Each structure stands twice: as C-alpha cells, then as structure tokens.
C-alpha cells in the first residue's frame with residue numbers, strides 16, 4: 001500500500017479510529033499502529049488535512065512538516081529520554097542518542113563528527129564502487145541478484161571492515177545485533193520484556209566482540225591503520241573528561257547501530273521506488289553516469305521520499321508544550337506524552353514540499369528528513385549518504401535491471417520491518433526465473 005496515491009479514503013481513517021476508540025480506548029492506538037505499517041500514505045494524507053496533531057491515550061502523532069521539525073528541533077522539551085532505558089543497558093552506558101544537551105552528548109557528537117568527516121566521501125565511494133561492481137559482475141551470469149543479501153549487505157560489511165575498521169568473523173552477526181537492539185529502542189512501544197531481553201543479549205554479544213577487537217588493536221599497535229576505529233583510538237584529549245576505551249567502544253557500537261540496518265533498509269526502499277517508475281529509473285540511471293553528484297543524488301533521495309525506511313522518530317515530551325502555537329493546529333502536548341514525529345508524512349506536506357505527489361529530483365535538500373533533523377540529526381550523514389548513493393549508482397545503469405514478478409519481486413521480511421531478501425532481474429530476461 002506504500003505506493004497508493006495520496007487520497008482520502010471513503011470511510012476515513014479518523015472515523016474508524018474514533019469508533020474503535022469509543023468502544024475501548026486501547027483499540028484506537030492499536031488500529032493506528034497497524035495502519036502506520038501498511039497504509040501510511042493515505043492515513044497521513046487524511047491526518048495532515050483533518051487532524052494534523054492527533055492525540056491518543058498512548059501517543060500523539062504529528063504529521064505536518066513545521067510541527068514535525070518543531071518537535072525534532074526542541075530537544076529540551078521533546079527529549080530522547082525514552083531511548084535511554086532501552087539502549088543504555090544494551091551498550092553498558094549512555095550514548096549521544098540517549099542524552100539531550102549533556103556535556104557528554106556535546107563532546108562526543110563533536111568528536112564523532114571529526115571521526116566521520118565529509119572528506120572521507122571519495123574514499124568511501126571508491127570502496128563501495130569496488131565492492132558493488134564485484135557483487136554485480138558475479139550476479140549477471142545468473143540473471144538475477146538478491147539485492148539485500150548479495151549487494152547491500154556485502155557493501156555494508158565491507159564498509160564496516162575497511163572504513164570503520166571493524167571486520168566481523170560472521171557477516172550475519174552485526175545485522176542480528178542491530179535488529180534486536182533497534183527493534184527494542186524504536187519499535188517496542190508496548191515494552192515487551194522478551195524484546196528487551198533479546199536486545200540485552202545482542203548488546204552483550206556485540207560489546208564483547210568490540211572489546212576483543214579493541215584489545216587486538218591495542219596489542220597490535222594498529223593505530224595508524226587509517227580507519228575510523230584507529231582514529232578514535234589515536235585521539236587523546238588532555239584535560240577533558242573521559243574519552244577512554246569504554247567511551248570509544250560505546251561510540252563504535254552507536255556507529256554500527258546507526259549505520260547498518262538504516263543503510264540496507266533505505267537502499268531497498270529507494271531502489272524499489274525507482275524501479276516502479278520506469279521514467280524515473282531511466283533519468284536516474286542517466287544522471288548516475290555523470291559526474292554531478294548532487295544531480296544523481298536528487299533522484300535517489302526523491303525515490304526514498306516515496307517510501308522512507310524510517311517513517312517515524314519518537315520523542316518524549318517532558319514539559320507541557322504548545323505545538324504549532326498561533327496556527328489553527330495549535331495543540332497543547334502535556335508532559336509525559338510519547339510523541340511520534342512522522343517524518344514520512346512531513347515530506348508529503350504540500351506547504352513545505354510543493355506538489356508532493358510528483359516525482360521531482362530537483363527538490364532542495366532542506367525538504368528532506370531522511371537523516372533526521374535538529375540536535376540528534378545523523379552524525380554519520382556524509383559517509384552514510386555516500387554508501388547509499390554510490391551503491392545505487394552502480395546498480396541502476398546495469399542492463400536489464402528490473403523488478404521481478406511476485407513472489408520473488410516482493411521485498412521479503414522474515415520477522416519485522418527489516419528487509420531480508422529482494423530479488424531483482426539483471427541482464428537478459430531469459431536469465432531470470
């Protein structure tokens with residue numbers, strides 16, 4: 001349903017939500033949660049026009065661009081407190097994503113910006129191009145490729161090993177760790193203890209692995225390896241509070257968690273959206289062959305807008321706050337409210353993104369929220385964006401690239417929101433089943 005046109009449904013989501021909530025207040029939010037997974041575009045279209053700030057007993061759902069960005073910009077009111085009780089125990093300590101405006105958050109965000117600088121982009125592109133071309137060349141004779149397992153994951157594993165400096169013996173392990181932990185942090189709204197326990201177990205396994213990697217590096221004196229891990233280990237900050245091995249490990253873990261599934265999920269969604277639009281695919285493939293990075297990237301970010309992997313960012317409101325003050329939407333959000341800032345909806349708000357139903361690769365960057373907004377905006381945005389755009393850039397111009405008919409052509413998700421398989425046709429039609 002993610003590709004459905006943006007229209008109001010005949011009977012209306014709000015009407016159905018309100019009748020369900022009238023029967024039992026707990027039913028309404030459960031119904032909304034289901035629609036958020038499968039019918040987000042028409043649901044958000046209706047909410048933006050009829051109830052842009054929807055208060056429910058379980059959460060408040062915010063859908064217009066100025067209100068979503070107001071939530072994400074105001075870290076002192078709309079905090080990340082909700083993440084701390086989940087993520088900190090999994091990592092063994094606080095990380096920048098679970099703290100608002102603390103000295104640790106300030107210092108480590110700055111440090112990690114230095115560790116992941118825009119100057120690394122050419123090197124990341126080269127590594128990605130090499131890995132992606134190898135994977136694609138190997139797949140061409142078979143006439144098909146599982147884009148998740150044979151392209152996106154190998155590229156991300158290579159980035160972890162060569163750029164971050166974190167090789168893993170079992171390439172499936174980082175995906176397992178990050179899925180278990182991020183599901184608990186971002187999607188366990190009901191606080192299921194089993195989901196939390198799985199996250200703690202994954203966190204222990206991940207931190208043990210990273211600790212062994214760090215000991216190996218310290219013992220091997222590989223501080224000059226030129227990767228991000230080596231930079232982190234080689235950074236000494238005299239006279240400042242700790243930037244010790246524990247803080248380094250927690251930031252390395254944050255880097256893996258921030259990168260892996262977001263990159264794989266985003267590439268899957270954006271490639272599917274491009275291939276659903278033959279005109280857009282042709283134009284993007286043409287632009288991808290040229291040297292103008294901004295020009296071809298515009299095609300990719302626009303495709304992702306039609307189905308962002310990360311549709312909602314959650315915050316906890318810690319002080320009563322008048323949201324959208326002075327507008328007809330003005331709503332008081334009480335302290336203690338869980339707030340769902342629907343970035344996927346904001347990017348279809350016609351007051352900020354003109355003619356949102358049209359595929360327009362030349363939209364200005366400030367209309368995109370793929371990497372968040374405000375004080376917690378993605379610290380890995382430069383290498384992260386390079387991985388996504390360079391991988392897709394290598395894939396798109398391949399002759400015969402196409403979506404396959406169902407069931408193969410459907411993005412397979414075995415358990416949760418994370419893609420597991422996505423078969424694409426390559427080369428001559430007869431090669432692909």
Ligand code: HEM
Nearest residue numbers: 096097254255258259262263371372376378379380383384
């Ligand atoms: C090198 C790759 C990446 C690294 C190291 C990374 C790391 C991080 C970290 C540490 C944060 C928390 C920042 C803070 O709290 O101040 C963050 C936030 C975020 N990242 Fe990334 N990330 C990467 C790639 C990506 C990708 C590919 C996407 C999706 C397209 C993405 C989307 C986001 C978003 C939406 C947030 C905001 C979360 C929020 O506000 O709650 N990141 N990232």
